[in-house]
Amino acid sequence: MQFDLTILGSNGAIPAHDRHPTSQILNYNGNHFLIDCGEGTQFRMNKFGIKRGKLDNIFISHLHGDHYFGLIGLLTSFNLNWREHPLHIYGPAGLEEIMNVHFKHSQTQLKFEIHYHHTTADAPRVIYEDHFLQVETIILTHRLPTTGFLFKEKKGLRKILSEKITEYSIPHAQIPDIKKGEDFTDATGRRIPNAELTADAPATRSYAYCSDTVFTESFVEQIKGVGVIYHEATFVDEHTERALETFHTTSRQAAIVAQKANAGKLVIGHFSARYESLDLLLSQSREVFAETYLAKEGTVFEI
Numbered sequence: 001m002q003f004d005l006t007i008l009g010s011n012g013a014i015p016a017h018d019r020h021p022t023s024q025i026l027n028y029n030g031n032h033f034l035i036d037c038g039e040g041t042q043f044r045m046n047k048f049g050i051k052r053g054k055l056d057n058i059f060i061s062h063l064h065g066d067h068y069f070g071l072i073g074l075l076t077s078f079n080l081n082w083r084e085h086p087l088h089i090y091g092p093a094g095l096e097e098i099m100n101v102h103f104k105h106s107q108t109q110l111k112f113e114i115h116y117h118h119t120t121a122d123a124p125r126v127i128y129e130d131h132f133l134q135v136e137t138i139i140l141t142h143r144l145p146t147t148g149f150l151f152k153e154k155k156g157l158r159k160i161l162s163e164k165i166t167e168y169s170i171p172h173a174q175i176p177d178i179k180k181g182e183d184f185t186d187a188t189g190r191r192i193p194n195a196e197l198t199a200d201a202p203a204t205r206s207y208a209y210c211s212d213t214v215f216t217e218s219f220v221e222q223i224k225g226v227g228v229i230y231h232e233a234t235f236v237d238e239h240t241e242r243a244l245e246t247f248h249t250t251s252r253q254a255a256i257v258a259q260k261a262n263a264g265k266l267v268i269g270h271f272s273a274r275y276e277s278l279d280l281l282l283s284q285s286r287e288v289f290a291e292t293y294l295a296k297e298g299t300v301f302e303i
């Protein structure tokens with residue numbers, strides 16, 4: 001199953017140096033999840049060939065504009081394109097109010113339903129679930145109530161060994177139960193333990209999106225062993241004080257979080273407009289966590 005992340009926007013509050021505010025697409029087997037929707041998201045989707053019609057779920061981390069100013073435009077395009085199927089938006093309660101004020105004063109009649117799922121930044125909660133994936137909130141520490149999102153693949157069924165099907169003449173009808181972990185009893189009444197018939201389900205994959213936050217290890221336990229973590233890295237070491245004052249993180253601190261979480265790979269983003277070159281952000285992070293990559297727009301990361 002395809003599971004990958006496309007970076008649409010990678011900058012902090014102000015668009016600069018051809019970098020746009022935060023926005024990402026997580027693709028699970030053709031099901032696209034939009035994570036934050038900064039200004040310019042639609043242009044980035046056009047540029048990187050992401051189809052708007054495939055979006056059914058949008059996750060917004062918090063109500064600083066660099067994380068949602070693209071949403072009114074996107075919803076308006078849906079409407080102009082005669083979208084009919086419902087849309088789900090996960091974010092702070094105020095977002096629904098903001099959108100409704102706009103639609104009221106622009107006298108917009110939406111042709112599709114929007115289901116708002118209000119997030120709260122008090123405790124992690126499961127906010128989305130389907131057959132393959134579960135999404136839970138990550139509690140971050142920022143100037144506004146802010147959550148990240150942990151996308152976790154569900155554990156699949158055990159894999160049945162084809163040679164055992166032949167060896168024990170296992171009827172097709174019984175295979176689903178064996179995949180779920182049951183033993184098999186053959187025609188003579190002999191019981192074959194499940195462990196002999198199956199192999200473990202493939203390892204599950206996960207992605208942690210850690211949006212704006214001051215440096216904190218408070219959620220490390222929740223994301224332990226995560227495959228890929230995105231963490232904001234607004235500042236370099238020299239501006240550590242500034243990071244603390246503004247409730248943001250340095251790239252070195254993001255690396256410490258990734259290291260403590262025993263993550264496979266770290267993607268850093270939300271770069272301050274004061275840095276034209278991102279080299280120092282990357283090198284300072286890599287001093288702590290070698291598997292660090294820049295959230296360059298258009299880059300696709302396998303989860």
Ligand SMILES: [Zn+2]
Binds near residue numbers: 013212
């Ligand atoms: Zn931000």
Ligand SMILES: [Zn+2]
Binds near residue numbers: 062064142212
């Ligand atoms: Zn913010």
